[in-house]
Amino acid sequence: xxxxxxxxxSDVLALTRALVDIPSVSGTEQALADAVExxxxxxxxxxxxxxxxxxxxxxxLDLPTRVVLAGHLDTVPIADNVPSRLDEAGILxxxxxxxxxxxxxxxxxxxxxxxxxGAAPACDLTFVFYDNEEVESAKNGLGRVARExxxxxYGDLAILMEPTDGEVEAGCQGTLRAVLEFTGRRAHSARSxxxxxxxxxxxxxxxxxxxxEPRQVEIDGCLYREGLNAVRVEGGVAGNVVPDLCTVTxxxxxxxxxxxxxxEAHVREVFADALTAGATLTVVDNAGxxxxxxxxxxxxxxxxxxGRTPRAKLGWTDVxxxxxxxxxxxxxGPGDPQLAHTREEHIAVDxxxxxxxxxxxxxxxxxx
Numbered sequence: 001x002x003x004x005x006x007x008x009x010s011d012v013l014a015l016t017r018a019l020v021d022i023p024s025v026s027g028t029e030q031a032l033a034d035a036v037e038x039x040x041x042x043x044x045x046x047x048x049x050x051x052x053x054x055x056x057x058x059x060x061l062d063l064p065t066r067v068v069l070a071g072h073l074d075t076v077p078i079a080d081n082v083p084s085r086l087d088e089a090g091i092l093x094x095x096x097x098x099x100x101x102x103x104x105x106x107x108x109x110x111x112x113x114x115x116x117x118g119a120a121p122a123c124d125l126t127f128v129f130y131d132n133e134e135v136e137s138a139k140n141g142l143g144r145v146a147r148e149x150x151x152x153x154y155g156d157l158a159i160l161m162e163p164t165d166g167e168v169e170a171g172c173q174g175t176l177r178a179v180l181e182f183t184g185r186r187a188h189s190a191r192s193x194x195x196x197x198x199x200x201x202x203x204x205x206x207x208x209x210x211x212x213e214p215r216q217v218e219i220d221g222c223l224y225r226e227g228l229n230a231v232r233v234e235g236g237v238a239g240n241v242v243p244d245l246c247t248v249t250x251x252x253x254x255x256x257x258x259x260x261x262x263x264e265a266h267v268r269e270v271f272a273d274a275l276t277a278g279a280t281l282t283v284v285d286n287a288g289x290x291x292x293x294x295x296x297x298x299x300x301x302x303x304x305x306x307g308r309t310p311r312a313k314l315g316w317t318d319v320x321x322x323x324x325x326x327x328x329x330x331x332x333g334p335g336d337p338q339l340a341h342t343r344e345e346h347i348a349v350d351x352x353x354x355x356x357x358x359x360x361x362x363x364x365x366x367x368x
Contacts, residue, residue, distance in 0.1 A: 003035040008043065008112030012352045013092070015105040020084040020094040026074040026139075029053040029131040033073060036129050039108065046115040046127075049149060053131035054141040056152050059115060059124045065298075066124040067363060068153060068327070070142065070318060071104045071161040072133030079343040090349040097347040098335030103161030104129060106334060106356045114363060122365040126155060133318065136177075137287040142318050146325075157298035158322040159359070162313070163335025166355055168303050169313035170222050170292035170330060172320055176252040176263045177231075177285040180205055180271060183278070187242040195242035199235040202246045205274050206230065209250070212270065217255045220292040222312035224255035228270065249284075253315070256289035263288075290320040296328035305362045306332070315340075332359075 003022040006015065024032040033053040041048050046057040053073070058066075075096040084094035107127055114121045130141035137143065146153060162169070182202045187195025214226040228250060235246030254263045264283055268275065275281060293299055294310055303310055313319065313331050322329035334355035339345050 003031040006035050006039040006108065008039050008108050012105050012109050012356050013349055015108055016092065016097065016102045016347070016352060017084045017086070019101040019104055020082065020096050023078060023082055024073050024075055024096070025077050026132050026135045029073045033129065033131065036073070036108070040111060040115070040127070043112060043115045045117045045119060046111065049152065051145050051148050052141060054145050055129045056127065056145065056149065057111060057115060058126040058152065059121065061121070061124050063122070063124045066126060066155040068126040068128060068155040068158040068322070069107050069110065069161060070128040070130065070158060071100055071107050071333075072131065072141070073104065073129050074131050074134050075099070075101070076134050076341045081343065081345060086349070091346050092349055093344070093346040095345060098163045098337070098345050099340035100161055100163055100333055100335055102335050102347050102352060103163065103333035106352070106359065107161055109356050110359060110363065113360065121363050123156070123363065125363065126152060128153070136285045138285075140318070142321055146321065153322070153325060153327070155327060157302060158319070158327050158329035159302070160317050160319050160329060160331045161333040162315075162317045162331040163333050163337040163340055164313075164331050165336045166308075166334055166351055168306060168308045168310045168330055168332050170220070170294055170310040171256050171290045172313040172317045172331070173224060173226070173315060174254045174256060174258065174260065174263055174289035174320070175285070175287050175316040176254065176260070176267060176283060178250050178252070178267055178281050178283045180248045180250065180274065181280045181282070182246045182248075184242070184244045184246075186237065186244040189240045189242055192242050195244070198243050198246040201279070202233070202235070202248050204277075205248055205271060205279070208270060208274075215255065217257060219255070219257060219312075220294050222292050222310060224312045225314060226255055227253045228267070254289065256291045260286045260288045287316055288320060289316065290323035290329070293323060293328050299328040299330055302330060302362065306358050
């Protein structure tokens with residue numbers, strides 16, 4: 001189904017609402033990507049490209065520096081929170097309001113202001129709207145762009161419009177997902193002693209997770225807090241059967257001073273007793289984080305321009321992908337990261353315009 005046209009001349013609140021009202025759960029971003037592409041092409045001052053459901057646009061003014069602004073179009077599954085709802089207190093509710101359609105709206109506003117003929121940004125600009133960020137890294141649309149149009153991602157600085165509540169968040173955590181599998185022997189539950197209950201076999205791992213004390217590490221003045229949690233437990237055959245299989249999926253969010261191999265080694269060490277007892281552990285996704293990188297001149301200049309004290313990004317973002325390309329990158333967006341992925345996700349309207357204003361001033365050097 002086609003989505004309504006987006007008016008990039010409307011204010012950032014109206015644009016945020018329009019984006020939220022076009023559902024785009026990971027894997028279903030086509031209608032929103034189509035609308036974004038139409039709006040960017042209509043501006044007339046941008047070169048536009050499409051890679052799957054990722055939409056890219058850039059100025060070609062031959063300026064000495066280039067800034068890349070990037071944001072994902074997808075959201076987590078809707079939780080009865082679309083369409084958007086604006087209350088009398090100036091709070092906009094809806095899936096993606098915080099993570100991160102408000103950031104996308106700011107990007108589109110900047111494109112509408114600086115991507116038209118005759119505009120005078122202080123640097124060339126690239127806008128990247130991409131799909132499938134909220135799922136496993138193998139599906140990430142920015143990864144597809146990196147494989148097919150990598151030159152479009154190059155710049156002197158990348159700004160990820162992830163929710164940061166208007167603060168600068170540096171680097172990001174790595175994220176690892178693994179599945180622990182426990183096997184047993186089926187039996188009738190009336191004669192359970194004849195079987196081995198696989199769900200009961202997972203009890204030790206759950207106890208280990210409950211007692212786990214996550215590490216905290218400070219890097220370049222930014223405090224990263226790790227976390228290891230069960231995020232899914234599956235098992236059971238029927239109401240009268242002792243189950244012979246149980247799986248526990250765990251998610252390890254690790255500080256960027258660990259690489260992917262060190263993260264996996266740590267997880268295997270934590271569950272060493274279970275693995276020795278016969279459980280198996282399979283890593284299904286592992287994306288490394290990114291160090292703060294605040295000593296890079298371009299990142300330091302951005303921090304100085306917006307006047308915010310940087311803090312650690314608690315979560316994985318595509319800052320890591322840009323860092324792997326050698327491009328300094330920071331997270332900066334209007335959404336509140338603590339509201340991301342929640343049923344009550346929302347954004348305070350008064351957080352929207354300041355984010356647009358700060359970026360516009362930085363990208364135009366206050367029209368200098």
